[in-house]
Amino acid sequence: MKQDATSPLAGEPGVDRRARILDAAERCFVRSGFHRTTMQDVAAEAGMSPGNLYRYFPSKDAIVEGLAERDRCEMAADFAAIAHADDFMTTFRALGRKHFQDEPRGKAILCLEIWAEATRNATMGEITRTFEREVMGRLAALIEEAQGRGEIPCQVDAHGIAVIICTLGDGLFVRRAILPDFDAEEEVGRVLHLIGALLKGEASLGEANLQHERCDAEASS
Amino acid sequence: MKQDATSPLAGEPGVDRRARILDAAERCFVRSGFHRTTMQDVAAEAGMSPGNLYRYFPSKDAIVEGLAERDRCEMAADFAAIAHADDFMTTFRALGRKHFQDEPRGKAILCLEIWAEATRNATMGEITRTFEREVMGRLAALIEEAQGRGEIPCQVDAHGIAVIICTLGDGLFVRRAILPDFDAEEEVGRVLHLIGALLKGEASLGEANLQHERCDAEASS
């Protein structure tokens, strides 16, 4: 399918047909949703014929799933990049700002679409759940690392905070997609501040799971 | 089928045709989503013919919108009910548990569906935004009342916390819909605990909007 490695050349041409199609589909889906988007729409947006789409994807569903998977990977990559940050809160803050402010609002809309679909389509459900699990795991791991380094007090409940962070993140996505006058600067700032406070141990998350581990720092895995 | 007007009785008979249709539609939408649900599906679920649906709703979209509106009203009613609670946190906790634990998971799924639709359909967007605004306003008002009563320290940022609560709530809805093994008991508990801590002033939400109002308690409106 992809040709000579010599030329990933002008415009955005040869890169990969599939990528072009996914880009087009993403724009369509954000504009009209999965179900109101027709293959003709995607074809037009991608600057090719409807029939030709089927050379690269076996079905419309495959495009939807391909898109969900691609997004998941992009995000996972971002997370991986800060895997071993030196200062947790700083890199985390950057990550938050990137995903909730710098990325276009369309990403949030697409996200809603994917979630809605995930409640019915087994494949998309799996993709979504895997993603959630991965983010969660990485978050908890990062926090525990930071605790090992003494950056974060060790009586805070790493897992609990990771869940809260995910919940807040999902909530931000929803609000950003739904409210046209969503003030990203302010809302993201507030959420980040709150997370910062939690990580400093300024408020506990419940008596239940206080901490099972010892605190005498032995950190790096 | 139904008899003498004397008895709005057994089963769920004469109440209102429209309600019966909305109930049926809700079940279908949760199962298959707005777009994969056909009018024939709704008709079958409602135990009537497709053509008859059009006696009560002018179009499929009207059913969708009717459903969104009905849900919004139900929730608003719940909020109104605790409008002047004596102990904020107690009644709030009950409200949270009701909506995130007792209500069936389908409500959360429907919510995702509505949100996704709200990003495109003007009518649904308006319904959703009105709802958000109302919940927000009421929350902030309740918190300020409680501050007036001295129940909550007045240096906490009522508006800021209201936004955080909404964000957490939206996030919980998403997680509940998406994760089949969502542990409502635990997650809702944790979120409620966090909100409780925030309301006790255990963590601030940023330096920006510390407080504009004086604190010398003058409360009841």
Next chain:
DNA sequence: ATAGGGAGAATGAACGTTCATTCTCGCCTG
């Protein structure tokens, strides 16, 4: 020439909506 990437018309199923027809019942008349 030829292969294969691509275009775009064709296909057929599915769906929202309509409408002619049937059913149900309360009410009026004798």
Next chain:
DNA sequence: CAGGCGAGAATGAACGTTCATTCTCCCTAT
């Protein structure tokens, strides 16, 4: 009290459209 009339409720087949998918043919590069 019987009989039948009429209005509103309900039915379900049919229509016209939309859309995913397929098919056929063309164009270009070798």
